[in-house]
Amino acid sequence: MKNYLSFGGGVNSVALYLLLIEQGVDFEAVFVHHGTDWPETYDYVAGFQWWLKRRGLRPITVLRPDVQGFSVLFDYCWRFRMVPSFMRRWCTNRFKIEAMHRYFEKPAFEMIGIDWGERKRARINSRDGFECRYPLVEQEIDREGCKRIIRRHGLPVPQKSGCYICPFQSVNQWQELRRNHPCLFQSVVDLEQRNIDYRIQRGRPPLYLNQYPRAPLRAIVNEDQAQIFEQDEYPPCQCGL
Numbered sequence: 001m002k003n004y005l006s007f008g009g010g011v012n013s014v015a016l017y018l019l020l021i022e023q024g025v026d027f028e029a030v031f032v033h034h035g036t037d038w039p040e041t042y043d044y045v046a047g048f049q050w051w052l053k054r055r056g057l058r059p060i061t062v063l064r065p066d067v068q069g070f071s072v073l074f075d076y077c078w079r080f081r082m083v084p085s086f087m088r089r090w091c092t093n094r095f096k097i098e099a100m101h102r103y104f105e106k107p108a109f110e111m112i113g114i115d116w117g118e119r120k121r122a123r124i125n126s127r128d129g130f131e132c133r134y135p136l137v138e139q140e141i142d143r144e145g146c147k148r149i150i151r152r153h154g155l156p157v158p159q160k161s162g163c164y165i166c167p168f169q170s171v172n173q174w175q176e177l178r179r180n181h182p183c184l185f186q187s188v189v190d191l192e193q194r195n196i197d198y199r200i201q202r203g204r205p206p207l208y209l210n211q212y213p214r215a216p217l218r219a220i221v222n223e224d225q226a227q228i229f230e231q232d233e234y235p236p237c238q239c240g241l
Contacts, residue, residue, distance in 0.1 A: 001107050001108055001109055001129075002027075002028070002069055002105055002108045002109070003020075003025060003026060003027035003028070003108070003109045003111060003133075004027065004029075004030055004104055004108055004109065004111065005017060005020065005027050005028070005029040005111045005113075005114050006030065006102070006110060006111065007029040007030060007031040007060055007137055008041075008113070008160045008161045008162075009031065009037065009041040009044055009045040009048070009158060010041070010158055010159075010161030010162070011146050011147060011150070011157060011158055011160065011161075012112075012113030012114065012136060012143070013029075013098075013117050014044075014048065014133060014147050014150055014158055014240065015136070015141070015146035015147070015149040015150050016113040016146075016195070017029055017060075017089050017099055017114070017143075018078065018113065018134070018149050018150065018153050018155075019135065019136075019139075019141070019149055020111070021057065024025060025109065027092070027239060028058065028061055029058075029060045029061065029064050030060070030061045030062075030063060030100050031045060031060050031061070032062075032063045032064075032065055032095065032096045032099045032100060032193070033062050033063065033064055034064075034071065034072060034073045034095040034096065034099075034163075035071065035072035035073065035074065035075075036072060036073035036074045036095075036162060036163045036165060037162065037163055037164070037165050038159070038162065038163075038177075038181075039181060039184075040089050040143060040159050041159070041160075041161045041162075041222055043057075043157070044158045044159075045060065045093075046139075046158075048060070048155070052231070056103055058182075059101070061223055063100065063101040064099070065094070065095045065096070065098070066099070067094045067095060067098075067112075068203055072167070072180070073095045073163060073183075074165060074174065074187070074191070075152060076095075077191055077195075079190055080129065080193050081194050081197075081198040082195055082198075083165065083191060083209055084163070084166060084167050084209070085167060085196045085207070085212055086167040087169055095231055101128065101130065104129075106128070106129030106130065107117050107129045107130070108129065108130055108131075109129070109130075109131050109132075109133045109156065110130050110131070110132050110133065111133045111134070111135055111136055112132055112133070113136060113146075114134050114136060114144070114145055115136045115141055115142050115143050115145070116136060116137055116139075116140045116141055116142040117142045117143055118137075119137045122134040122137045130224065133146050136228040141159065159160070164177055164184050164188065165188050165209065165213075166183070166213060167209050167210070168211070169210075171210065171220055171221070174210065174217055174221050175221050185221075186216075188209070188217060189217050189218050190204065191207065192209050192216060193216070193218055195207060196208075196216070196233065201219065
């Protein structure tokens with residue numbers, strides 16, 4: 001069976017890629033470019049591709065999703081006046097997992113970068129010709145161990161990957177988005193308000209992107225409050241491995 005690595009451009013998937021190289025595992029890494037990851041993630045993936053090429057290693061396969069004619073998650077949300085939900089992770093399924101599974105040759109092992117500290121999330125399952133594997137959990141490698149793997153290859157540790165419209169981001173991350181990417185932050189504020197207006201028109205309560213406190217992003221980010229969640233503590237999803 002062929003081995004595929006679900007590559008997200010974050011700490012765990014970069015470390016897992018390097019670990020598999022060290023252990024001589026034959027695999028293909030697949031990254032789904034849905035246009036809505038943080039810019040830093042796309043920059044890191046581009047740099048990592050260059051690093052692989054310089055060493056004659058197999059590059060990461062980059063896919064583009066196709067969800068009702070949309071390849072960009074943000075554009076899809078804007079068209080249908082919706083935002084990602086922390087209750088239903090439809091965005092990961094539609095704009096990442098489905099694209100990968102259409103590409104994978106069955107039968108196959110899908111290797112996912114969940115580390116030892118997150119082992120409760122690792123569920124062994126086989127369906128549709130795919131079997132999930134968690135090499136970091138199997139070898140008891142935690143988040144710090146992942147960072148050590150990356151550093152011993154002389155590479156910088158990437159920031160936590162994920163979408164800039166992800167509802168699992170902390171207040172600190174929303175503030176960082178406003179500071180470093182003000183245009184992107186404004187686009188998210190506009191998207192959230194577009195969804196709120198739509199829901200009110202339909203007699204439904206507003207849905208905010210931030211989980212706690214439940215309030216519009218502009219109000220939350222403008223408040224002078226302490227960081228609620230540490231960057232590595234907010235509930236992760238497979239879009240940010």
